[in-house]
Amino acid sequence: MSELPVGFQERMKELLGDEYWAFEASYLEERSQGLRFSSLKLHGQEAELRHGEASGLWAVRLAQQVAKKAGFSLRPVPWVKEGFYYGSQDRPGKHPYHEAGVYYIQEPSAMAVVELLEPLPGDSVLDLCAAPGGKSSHIAARLEGRGFLLSNEIHPARAKVLSQNIERMGIRNCVVCNEEPGRLAPHFAGFFDKVVVDAPCSGEGMFRKDERAREEWSEERVRMCAARQAEILDYGAYMLKPGGRLVYSTCTFAPEENEGTIMRFLEGHENFSVEERPHYKGFTAGIPKWAGYGQITGGSFQDESQLFKLHLERTMRIMPHKLEGEGHFIAVLRKEGTGAYENYGGKNGKARYLDDRKRRDVLKEFEVFLRNTLIAPEPFLSREEYVLFGEQLYLVPEQMPDMTGLKVARPGLHMGTLKKNRFEPSHGLALTLKAEEVNAVCDLQAESPQAFNYLRGGTVVPEGDNAGWLARGKGWVLVTVDGYSLGWCKLAGGILKNHYPKGLRWN
Known part of the structure; x- marks a missing residue:
């Protein structure tokens, strides 16, 4: 591994004091690698273990099965029941279970974000910076096929990868968008129960595994990321329902992008507060006095007494010298008010589906396929939320509003292709069955x-x-x-x- 950037070292020495040497030594250790099992793939009696007192047992049993059959060395990630570390000799990305969406390869620190978001079946959830799809696939598993997930990615190539991962993980109720947050916001004002802003950052938590992250780091990049994060966070807050929860996260250690971003956000949004959540063993509380470090005060520390009312100590840091993870910052924010809503104020109403006549004309072969292939086709036959893009048939989530004018990369579950006198099912449909x-x-x-x-x-x-x-x-x-x-x-x-x-x- 190349040397850590000099400016980064100097800043972390000032921030961490005597802890710095343990922090630096962590970069000489083998990086943490993890995978997270998906409950959407459970079948038969396995599915019954998702709830009740045995709600975490399914993951343990699945890990034991995979370890035995694939030969992986798996150990639990303590802060998420679905998460497991795997050994450096394992190759989970080159195994049939990966292609079947049984698990998603994800850095262990990043798994904490959705654990703290706590999405529930039936929620409407926005993942605003979603590629490559780790947090979106985690959210979808927690939704258990109910509710609505909008996963957005501004970069087209990354949005394509996001769509592929949504498909591989067998997710039915997700729409993938390829939009700027500012274009999404007018369509979804006050719409979502929960929002994740896993903001683009300077990537200091990736230094151990990503040579390019070290090469591209600069103090100017930190300042640029902090400004962009503030804008994205504003849009995420605008799209959250009153009473809703927003989780902001980064994979960097820079106070300007972490405590500083949250401080500036709270000072401009009096209807938000940092929610008090249990700090998992090994997590570090946010450091209020770091909030003004760097970008605002040129390197000095903020007066901690001025920040007492903001409760920045409720934010969380995952530090690589304290536990097995590459590093993360997480803030759980609550929007004042009640979650009930009658008119969320967005631009558009209900999504437009096939009308009865077109549905009858174009879905004949599709219905033949369903009756010949599925034991119980009625759940698909009874749904109305079908849309057609050329020959491609999609089933969109029931709660999806009209998204006309937005760049939609994946409008829901791709059912397949309607051709003359036949229907050809999609690979994505197979992975949901x-x-x-x-x-x-x-x-x-x-x-x-x-x-x-x-x-x-x-x-x-x-x-x-x-x-x-x-x-x-x-x-x-x-x-x-x-x-x-x-x-x-x-x-x-x-x-x-x-x-x-x-x-x-x-x-």
């Missing part, structure tokens, strides 16, 4: 050559219990790996044709 929902399933063992061959686009040969439906002669077959959906094959003339997307196939 469970084996018990589908008439024909070809289950593969995770460590078998068949599973890896399928991911490379090769032929799949059903064996044993997998062969019972071959007599049907034709139709769509859900391919699973140890029961977790992986993609489609199509049965024709007793042969299974691989429909795993070419762009996702392994080399």
Whole structure:
């Protein structure tokens, strides 16, 4: 690893005092690596463990299963029940479970954000700076398929990656936008129950794993990020309902981007306060006297007594010399008022779906597919929220408003392609389904050559219990790996044709 930037070292020495040497030594240690299991993928009896006294047991059992079958070395991340550290020798990104969305590879510190947000089933949630999708996929799992998630990313290439991860994780109720926060705000004034602003930052918490973050660091970049964060945070606050919760986070240590940003925000938004939340073991309380350091006062400290009423000590820092994580800053903010709303004041009303006549004309083959493929197609048949973009059919979340004029990268669940006299289901639809929902399933063992061959686009040969439906002669077959959906094959003339997307196939 190259040397830490000199200006960064000098600042952290001043801030941390005697702690600095332990902080610097942490950069010589192996970086923390983690993955987070998704409850959306649970099937059968596993799904029953999500609630009640055993609400965290499903993750433990799933970790034990994955550790045994994939050979991963997994240890719990203490501040989130779904999170586990994995060993440096493990390669979870090159395993069929990853392609099935069983887990999301995520830095352990970052997992704390959604834990503190506490999204509940039925909430409307905004992830304002969402790529590549770690926090959005965590939010979606906590929503359990209910409610509405809007995941936004301003950069088109990153928005594409975000959409791919939303698809891989089997998320049905998420819309992906590719917009500037200022263009979103008028459409969603006071709309969301909860908002995440994981703000673009100088990335000091990434120094241990990202050479480019060290090379690009400068004091000017810190100041630029702090100014941009203030603007984004303002827009996030505007889109939050009265009584709602906003979690602001960064992966940097700079006070200008952390306590300083929250101080300036609170001074300009008297209807917000820092919510008091339990500090997990090893988390460090925010340092109020750091709030004015750097950008505002040229390096001196703020008078802590002036900041007492702002309760900046309720914010949280995750420091790499105190626990296993790369570093994060988190502030949980509460907006005054009640969450009830009649007219949120946004630009648009309800999203426009297919009218009854068009629905009847264009969805014929889609309904044939549903009845032939799903054991219980009625939940899809009873939904009205279908939209058509050319030949592409989407099911949008029920709570989605009209987003005309906004750049929408993914308007909901991509159901598939409507072609003349046939419907071709999407890969994304396969990843949302469970084996018990589908008439024909070809289950593969995770460590078998068949599973890896399928991911490379090769032929799949059903064996044993997998062969019972071959007599049907034709139709769509859900391919699973140890029961977790992986993609489609199509049965024709007793042969299974691989429909795993070419762009996702392994080399």
